[in-house]
Amino acid sequence: MDFDFSDDAKALRDQARKFLDERAGPKVARAVMDGGDRAPLWREVVDLGWPAARVPEGHGGVGMSSEAACVLAEETGRSLAPVPLMQSLLATEALLTLGSAAQQARWLPGIADGSIVAVTGWAEGGAASPAVANARVSGGTVRGSKSPVADAAAAHLAIISATGDDGIQLYLVDLTGPGVEVAPVATLDLVRAHSIVTLTDAPADPLGSPGSYHDWLDRAAVLSAFEALGTATAAMDMAVAYAKERVAFGQKIGRYQGVKHKCADMFIKLELARGHALHAAWAMESGAPELRQAAAAARVASLDALAFCAEENVQIHGGIGYTWDSDCQFYYRRNRALVAALGSRTFWAERLVRSLEQRNAVAA
Amino acid sequence: MDFNDTTDDAAYRATARTWLAANAGEYRDPPTVPYSRDEFVRRSRSWQKAKHAAGYTGITWPKSMGGQGLSPMHSIVFSQEQSRYHTPTSLFDIGLGMCIPTVFTHGQPDAVARYVAPALAGDEVWCQLFSEPAAGSDLAGIRTKAVKDGDDWVIDGQKVWTTNAHLSDFGIIVTRTDPSAPKHKGLTMFIVDMHAPGVEARPLKQMSGGSDFNEVFFTGVRVADSHRLGAVGDGWKVALTTLMHERLAVGGKPSHAPGYATLMALAASIDTDTGPAMAQRDVRQRIAASYIADEGIKLTQMRALSALAKGQVPGPEQSISKVVVAKTMQDMAAFAMDLSEAGGFVTTGTDPDLARLQGSYMASAGLRIAGGTDEILRNIIAERVLGLPGDLRPDKDLPFNASVAA
Numbered sequence: 001m002d003f004d005f006s007d008d009a010k011a012l013r014d015q016a017r018k019f020l021d022e023r024a025g026p027k028v029a030r031a032v033m034d035g036g037d038r039a040p041l042w043r044e045v046v047d048l049g050w051p052a053a054r055v056p057e058g059h060g061g062v063g064m065s066s067e068a069a070c071v072l073a074e075e076t077g078r079s080l081a082p083v084p085l086m087q088s089l090l091a092t093e094a095l096l097t098l099g100s101a102a103q104q105a106r107w108l109p110g111i112a113d114g115s116i117v118a119v120t121g122w123a124e125g126g127a128a129s130p131a132v133a134n135a136r137v138s139g140g141t142v143r144g145s146k147s148p149v150a151d152a153a154a155a156h157l158a159i160i161s162a163t164g165d166d167g168i169q170l171y172l173v174d175l176t177g178p179g180v181e182v183a184p185v186a187t188l189d190l191v192r193a194h195s196i197v198t199l200t201d202a203p204a205d206p207l208g209s210p211g212s213y214h215d216w217l218d219r220a221a222v223l224s225a226f227e228a229l230g231t232a233t234a235a236m237d238m239a240v241a242y243a244k245e246r247v248a249f250g251q252k253i254g255r256y257q258g259v260k261h262k263c264a265d266m267f268i269k270l271e272l273a274r275g276h277a278l279h280a281a282w283a284m285e286s287g288a289p290e291l292r293q294a295a296a297a298a299r300v301a302s303l304d305a306l307a308f309c310a311e312e313n314v315q316i317h318g319g320i321g322y323t324w325d326s327d328c329q330f331y332y333r334r335n336r337a338l339v340a341a342l343g344s345r346t347f348w349a350e351r352l353v354r355s356l357e358q359r360n361a362v363a364a
Numbered sequence: 365m366d367f368n369d370t371t372d373d374a375a376y377r378a379t380a381r382t383w384l385a386a387n388a389g390e391y392r393d394p395p396t397v398p399y400s401r402d403e404f405v406r407r408s409r410s411w412q413k414a415k416h417a418a419g420y421t422g423i424t425w426p427k428s429m430g431g432q433g434l435s436p437m438h439s440i441v442f443s444q445e446q447s448r449y450h451t452p453t454s455l456f457d458i459g460l461g462m463c464i465p466t467v468f469t470h471g472q473p474d475a476v477a478r479y480v481a482p483a484l485a486g487d488e489v490w491c492q493l494f495s496e497p498a499a500g501s502d503l504a505g506i507r508t509k510a511v512k513d514g515d516d517w518v519i520d521g522q523k524v525w526t527t528n529a530h531l532s533d534f535g536i537i538v539t540r541t542d543p544s545a546p547k548h549k550g551l552t553m554f555i556v557d558m559h560a561p562g563v564e565a566r567p568l569k570q571m572s573g574g575s576d577f578n579e580v581f582f583t584g585v586r587v588a589d590s591h592r593l594g595a596v597g598d599g600w601k602v603a604l605t606t607l608m609h610e611r612l613a614v615g616g617k618p619s620h621a622p623g624y625a626t627l628m629a630l631a632a633s634i635d636t637d638t639g640p641a642m643a644q645r646d647v648r649q650r651i652a653a654s655y656i657a658d659e660g661i662k663l664t665q666m667r668a669l670s671a672l673a674k675g676q677v678p679g680p681e682q683s684i685s686k687v688v689v690a691k692t693m694q695d696m697a698a699f700a701m702d703l704s705e706a707g708g709f710v711t712t713g714t715d716p717d718l719a720r721l722q723g724s725y726m727a728s729a730g731l732r733i734a735g736g737t738d739e740i741l742r743n744i745i746a747e748r749v750l751g752l753p754g755d756l757r758p759d760k761d762l763p764f765n766a767s768v769a770a
Binding site for chain 1: 365366367368369370373437624628642645648649651652653655656657659660661662663664666667669670673674684687688739741742743745746747749750751752753754755756
């Protein structure tokens with residue numbers, strides 16, 4: 001038994017962590033929030049070859065396994081890095097899993113060399129889940145609007161959900177083409193930029209089929225679970241560091257069980273989430289039939305851990321944690337961004353139970 | 365990533381599976397009526413003897429101790445295979461999992477020669493005499509004293525929460541031999557004969573109605589110095605060896621305890637006033653939460669196994685297991701009873717799932733305390749894993765007999 005990432009994936013993770021510890025983190029997040037330029041860091045990330053990690057060698061990439069995408073997602077989450085890497089990973093996974101040879105040849109080389117920034121988007125600003133899209137495709141063009149879409153402002157390609165004649169599925173939309181309007185939309189996350197993408201008869205190239213849409217959602221859930229795990233871990237680390245240093249009533253606050261037990265609960269939720277995320281990563285890479293169930297569980301467990309760590313990190317910091325100048329807000333706000341990015345805990349918990357019911361029905 | 369056994373583990377598993385199929389057939393299903401005490405002891409001994417004869421006892425112990433000298437993975441593989449059956453093993457879990465490893469690590473050569481083999485063969489049952497009425501989580505606060513008298517020690521005091529004391533032949537006991545030393549420094553451990561004059565085990569009736577534990581009284585009980593475990597005053601260190609083994613032994617969900625699947629089965633049979641229970645969002649969300657906890661702990665254990673398989677030692681991270689398992693059992697059972705309304709309260713019903721959930725509700729209250737309370741385990745996680753400072757212990761460096769507790 002070897003229930004852990006491969007040495008290759010671990011080496012990539014260590015490289016990413018080392019680089020992002022230096023070049024990203026809350027300080028950089030704050031600079032971007034205050035109007036700093038995102039582009040230089042993204043160029044460095046492209047030079048390091050991370051958007052190319054998953055792209056096959058034939059398309060100019062490195063051809064690593066999906067474990068590479070998982071570790072990059074986690075490190076992006078941990079460092080709050082203001083780059084469109086998460087979106088790039090999600091889009092790449094969609095092209096790899098569902099794309100035709102022609103679609104892969106058209107888009108993957110550009111994603112690998114950084115000349116194309118690709119994003120994904122399913123939300124339409126309202127209360128609908130990822131299982132629903134009001135954007136309509138007919139006659140090869142799409143009409144509707146997607147919002148919020150992370151990192152769309154500088155993107156060239158959007159992979160969106162829309163409803164065609166046979167139901168909901170993914171489509172490729174060239175954002176530099178006709179019928180596309182991208183405008184900023186304000187969200188609770190002040191670091192990751194989001195847009196509203198309005199599509200008025202924009203050409204839409206079907207990616208996969210209605211049947212395979214949910215396969216992509218599973219894979220997206222696995223990657224998003226690792227991102228949430230990374231962000232939650234950083235929030236826990238911040239809380240624990242403060243509890244070791246802050247003194248109240250003559251001793252470090254980390255001595256009080258009211259504080260240390262909160263920290264222990266953060267660790268407990270993170271360990272459960274990490275187990276589920278690794279299981280889902282295994283199911284994704286090996287094509288195991290448990291993927292639907294494992295991905296949903298990973299998504300739910302990681303959102304549980306993230307909400308708890310982000311909220312209690314502010315609480316452990318007390319008044320200083322509630323100030324604008326404290327870094328607590330970045331994790332607290334990012335929590336909401338990651339929920340909005342792929343459907344809430346409620347949606348994924350329901351999906352988990354439905355897959356358990358289906359499994360039981362098959363077994364019966 | 366690979367969830368499969370190595371070739372070696374797979375071969376061991378196949379052999380064990382074949383052996384179990386040939387020898388554990390009568391334990392394929394749980395007993396229809398619980399065993400009487402004598403029947404439980406008889407079956408436990410006979411199962412232990414059968415395993416001993418086949419080489420499935422002391423799997424990780426050194427060969428010099430009569431063990432098999434194999435890896436922790438082999439032991440886990442056998443336990444996994446054995447857990448497919450309802451074999452009676454609990455009589456020997458504590459003795460072989462905790463007491464005897466302490467004996468062969470810290471015992472004097474004559475004691476090792478005398479006690480290890482009969483225990484492994486299922487001829488003698490052991491118990492662990494640690495907790496006291498005034499020393500539970502704060503184990504180093506024990507008051508049972510041992511006083512040197514010639515070549516012997518004389519033990520007086522009371523132990524509590526002793527599993528299987530009434531069925532045991534021997535026990536390992538922590539005593540205070542120097543009340544003027546700080547609490548952790550004045551302790552010494554011994555092997556004690558549970559049939560010796562002055563030892564009295566009284567079953568303790570639990571809140572659940574069951575009697576798994578005892579209180580044990582020691583009045584002028586004589587123990588030879590050759591039965592001392594470790595040096596005089598080193599009892600705390602020796603006890604930590606025992607507890608380290610406990611950490612490996614206790615943890616996962618009790619086998620055959622109800623889980624998320626039980627809740628699903630129960631919910632499928634219930635109609636609420638807003639429709640079938642399985643169609644209610646709160647029910648479905650609760651099933652998901654139980655699944656996350658139940659399966660999450662299994663996956664955490666697989667990560668620990670994976671570390672073991674690579675020759676690493678699983679860390680105190682494993683402390684999360686019981687914290688999650690016990691409270692999840694309690695919450696899930698409470699939710700299931702809520703869902704069953706008054707029917708969840710009546711114990712004469714015919715739904716076997718509901719009966720198991722009621723049992724789990726009663727048992728979980730004890731599980732949250734046994735083998736380290738939820739609170740102590742959270743301290744361990746916070747202090748040993750996250751590196752937070754320890755609780756203030758005002759009595760730590762005081763002579764025991766000068767501290768508030770004494």
